Amino acid sequence: MPRMPRWMLTHRVSIEPFEGDGATGAVYGPPVEGVRALAVAKTTTVRTADGKTTVSDTTVVLLPGQACPPRSRITLPGGRQVIAVTVTDADGGGLPTPDHVEAVCI
Template sequence: MLIPGFLLRHEVTVEPYLGDNGYGPQWGDPVPVRCFLEEKTRLVRAPDGREVTSSSTFYCRLDAVDAPPESKVTLPGDRPTTVIQQARHDGGGLPTPDHLEVQLL
């Protein structure tokens, strides 16, 4: 089951992090993503184990985008931020709202 469309009230732009090469960090083309944006400060754990403060989290459909850590995100109002980590919530066919949770700096 997909996250219901009526919950996707916001739009962010994601530039997926592709990795580093000889020229430095590389990002993919900007992708507009319909989502539910929660602007709430909370403590989260980064992929390297550090505790960092997240200023926002957005929730979108699983197939909307891949936003690995260090991806660039532009929030409404042209506010830039960076992905801390993403978490896939997939019920495996159970009637749950499958979605991607993306935590932002």
Template sequence: MVRIPRRFLIHTITVEAYLGRTSKGDRYAAGREVACLVDEQTRLVRGPDGDEVTSTSTAYAGPEEQAIPPASRVTLPSGRITKVILAKRRDGGRLGTPNHTEIQLE
């Protein structure tokens, strides 16, 4: 399995996994740091419900970072707090392209 080389994962984000909604509001797991490459570029993406959503940033992390549910809270290196639209595993298969997780952010 070819993966993104660690030398490209130059940023660190803090991910608080979304646990659900309660009568007191949204619940999140404790924050954990994730090594990644952050690309702050605005683009149109499809959310988990199929609707088009504007993504202002994308983080590229190792393939092991797949358990990031939509609506999880993310703190970017700049300090900006945003939410996950969708985290997708990208598998290069036999093409030799790096396997990784693409985290699309609001």
């Protein structure tokens, strides 16, 4: 199973992993800085975990195995922060496709 080539991931992002809900809202873990990524401005309709439909404007592609639970906060190049609505582990199962993690964000 080939991995997504590192040279394709031209951006660096910061990921604050979602840990749960607290009394004042979402609770995030310590930020993981300098994560290799490809941030793509891409409009997509996505269904949230609670079944609501929303529109995503950013998709972030990460290396396989990169921890990014749904609802994690991602800081993009330039400082804009987005929330990962769905996170997919794209594993080709041995097929010659680039394995990667894809976070669809709002």
